[in-house]
Amino acid sequence: MTFKGKRSAMPQQRLRRVTSVFLVCVVMTMYNVLTMDGPYVITIRLPQLYPWANLSMCAPRMLIKQTANTTAVSDLMDIDEILPGFPKEIDDIMYNGTRLQAPPREILSVLDTIDRTWKFKPDAAEELRSALEGNLSTINMYIVTQNNTPKDTPMKLAAERHIEYKLSAVVAGRQPARSPFSYKQYKTCNIVGSSGLLRGSKCGREINSGEFIIRFNMPPIAEAYKEDIGVRTHLVTCNSLTVHEEYQDIRSMHWLRIFRNSIIRNKYGKSMIFTMPFNVRWNIRRLIWFQTAVPKARVPNRVVFNHPHHKIAAEKFWNDRGLDEKSFSSGFYMISSALSFCEKITVYGFWPFNLDRSGNPLSYHYSQTGPKDGGVNNTWHRMDREFVKLIELYKEGVIKLVTSPCIQHKNTSDVR
Ligand SMILES: *[C@@H]1O[C@H](CO)[C@@H](O)[C@H](O)[C@H]1NC(C)=O
Ligand SMILES: *[C@@H]1O[C@H](CO)[C@@H](O)[C@H](O)[C@H]1NC(C)=O
Ligand SMILES: *[C@@H]1O[C@H](CO)[C@@H](O)[C@H](O)[C@H]1NC(C)=O
Ligand SMILES: *[C@@H]1O[C@H](CO)[C@@H](O)[C@H](O)[C@H]1NC(C)=O
Ligand SMILES: *[C@@H]1O[C@H](CO)[C@@H](O)[C@H](O)[C@H]1NC(C)=O
Ligand SMILES: *[C@@H]1O[C@H](CO)[C@@H](O)[C@H](O)[C@H]1NC(C)=O
Numbered sequence: 001m002t003f004k005g006k007r008s009a010m011p012q013q014r015l016r017r018v019t020s021v022f023l024v025c026v027v028m029t030m031y032n033v034l035t036m037d038g039p040y041v042i043t044i045r046l047p048q049l050y051p052w053a054n055l056s057m058c059a060p061r062m063l064i065k066q067t068a069n070t071t072a073v074s075d076l077m078d079i080d081e082i083l084p085g086f087p088k089e090i091d092d093i094m095y096n097g098t099r100l101q102a103p104p105r106e107i108l109s110v111l112d113t114i115d116r117t118w119k120f121k122p123d124a125a126e127e128l129r130s131a132l133e134g135n136l137s138t139i140n141m142y143i144v145t146q147n148n149t150p151k152d153t154p155m156k157l158a159a160e161r162h163i164e165y166k167l168s169a170v171v172a173g174r175q176p177a178r179s180p181f182s183y184k185q186y187k188t189c190n191i192v193g194s195s196g197l198l199r200g201s202k203c204g205r206e207i208n209s210g211e212f213i214i215r216f217n218m219p220p221i222a223e224a225y226k227e228d229i230g231v232r233t234h235l236v237t238c239n240s241l242t243v244h245e246e247y248q249d250i251r252s253m254h255w256l257r258i259f260r261n262s263i264i265r266n267k268y269g270k271s272m273i274f275t276m277p278f279n280v281r282w283n284i285r286r287l288i289w290f291q292t293a294v295p296k297a298r299v300p301n302r303v304v305f306n307h308p309h310h311k312i313a314a315e316k317f318w319n320d321r322g323l324d325e326k327s328f329s330s331g332f333y334m335i336s337s338a339l340s341f342c343e344k345i346t347v348y349g350f351w352p353f354n355l356d357r358s359g360n361p362l363s364y365h366y367s368q369t370g371p372k373d374g375g376v377n378n379t380w381h382r383m384d385r386e387f388v389k390l391i392e393l394y395k396e397g398v399i400k401l402v403t404s405p406c407i408q409h410k411n412t413s414d415v416r
Contacts, residue, residue, distance in 0.1 A: 099384060103353045107391070111357065111403060114395050120344055121397025128398055129184075129339045136313045138340035139181050143274070144305040146177050158308035158315075159279045159327060171288055176304065180272065181341040186212040189342035192229060193331055193349035194219045196363035197356055203348055203406035204230040212342065214334060218242055220367045221266040229349070229366065231267050237274045237330050238303075240283035243290050250293045260297040270300040276330065278308035310337075323389050329381040332389065335399065346400040350390060352383035357404055 132138065140148055144167070149155065151172035154164040167175075190210030192198075194217070207213065207230035214235045215221075221231055243250060247259045273294065277287035291303035314336055315328060323332075331350060338345055349366065356362050394401035 099382075101353065102355045102359070103357065107388075108357055110391060110395070111401075114391070114401075115404065118394065118400065119397055120400065122343075124396045125339070125343075125398045128393075128396075132314075132317065132336065133183065133340045135317050136310055136337075136340075138310065138337045139183055140179050141307050141310040141313075142181060142337050142340075143179060144175050144278075144307050145179050146172060146175050147179070148307065149175065155278055155308050156312065157278050157281060158276070158311040160281060161312065163281055165278060165281070165284060171291075174291060176302075180304075183340060184343050185341045186343065188212070188344045188346070189214065189338050190230075191331075191335055191338060191345060191347045192216075192219075193347070193351070194365045194367070195349040195351040196366050196368075197351040197403065198228050198349040198366040199225070199363070201228045201348075201402075201405045203402065204228055206230075206346075206402075206406050207348055208232050210346065214338065216331060216334070218246065218262065218266070218268075219365075221268075222367070225366060233266075233268050233271045235274055236268055236271045237276075237334070238290075239276070239330070240286050243286055247290070250290050256293055256297045259294070260299055263297070263299045263301060268301060273301050273303045274306065274334075275303055276306040276308075276311070278305065279311070318389070321389075323385060325382050325385055327381060329383060329386060332386040335390070335393075339398070344400070345398075346402060347390065348402045350387065350401070351403055352387045 144155075149167060149172065151169040152166045154166055157163045157165060188210045189212045190207050191214045192207055194215075204225075204227045210232075212234045213230070213232050214237075215233050216237045218236060218238050219229075221229065221233065246262065247255050249255045250259060275287045275290065277284045287303070287305070291305070294301060294303050311328070311333065314333060315325075318328075318332075318336065319325075335345065335347060351362070354362055390399070390401055393399045
């Protein structure tokens, strides 16, 4: 009321100010419209993420080829050829539809034996590496690049192979020009799963000492876990469910800021963010948005896309070697791919059971107190079968598989 008299004193100035604010808004909106795919909307109604979620009770049967006639298995396959030297009980995991909650005694004793005598065998690693690279060309094909996928090149989706997807010119133009990977690029890679097994492991120092460190699904790197999981990261995977739950409407400033804070809080540094949009059609749009939005968060990270043809070839490669599974976990797939760009791989935090090696109960993830989606019962993957494969690679000296606390390792190396 006291301002009543002054109001007419500066209408000109106020009009100019309002106009400039308005113009800034128009320019920013134009910017958003021009740099986004499609029309810019504040609230985005996302399509249902997993329309088949209600079918999860029968998914294992759909996804994993079960041998209906179990008595016939031993006639059909020469088990020794597939897993030479393992007790029958371990082989059974590969063919048994029942999932084990606790690690069988045989696995524990095999691990004990290998732990005691394990040595990296460069020849064995090289043999598998060159077979993998020869069949899959991981170096060039692991991720989508402008080089391997020009616009309008049809790509089969990895889990829905009857569907073809073509990148638009705009999306193709956002892919890296060349593959960031080269053969045996890194001397040592530490691949860090998120199993509850890592809690209290004191493996942090060992993990940090690797040249290239890979983690899965944007895991929390909090001070509280530092001693067990380390802090460095160079490549981190992110699946579409995480984008959906943690960063929701990633195209809005609010959620982009939440994303930026999580990158900083978890010290991901310049990590490459690895995603798999071309598995099933429901993930594509969300992850393309994710790739578009991330540079706007003013973080150095970039999102790359897994090439579905590489995944299809990798699944075939391992299927031929007895991993009878239709859908890989990103963990096993990453280890198999990393063999091409890493010389020595050490794997931490991979463990498909609910009890650790001493029989103590575990949470599925190191950062959570109870089981969430549960590795053992995971509908989409047979972690136990993959784990048997990992033990096999461990036994052959191709990878080092750490499943016990790191205290002893540290002590023995310190003593020398
Ligand atoms: C599952 O089905 C119930 C009713 O049968 C429905 O309310 C729910 O939205 C469905 N959930 C999903 C993810 O489709
Ligand atoms: C399982 O395989 C055996 C031997 O091949 C055969 O005799 C038997 O009929 C099969 N059982 C079923 C249920 O298919
Ligand atoms: C599968 O494993 C369960 C639990 O260990 C066992 O009871 C069952 O006999 C096994 N089935 C076959 C066909 O081996
Ligand atoms: C593909 O893998 C097989 C083994 O499964 C190997 O014999 C073959 O040499 C590989 N191909 C190439 C081109 O390296
Ligand atoms: C997995 O399923 C089994 C039996 O269906 C159940 O006893 C167990 O508690 C489940 N484990 C988890 C981690 O959900
Ligand atoms: C390391 O080993 C020494 C003996 O060699 C032992 O006294 C010490 O307790 C061990 N430390 C840890 C942390 O295990």
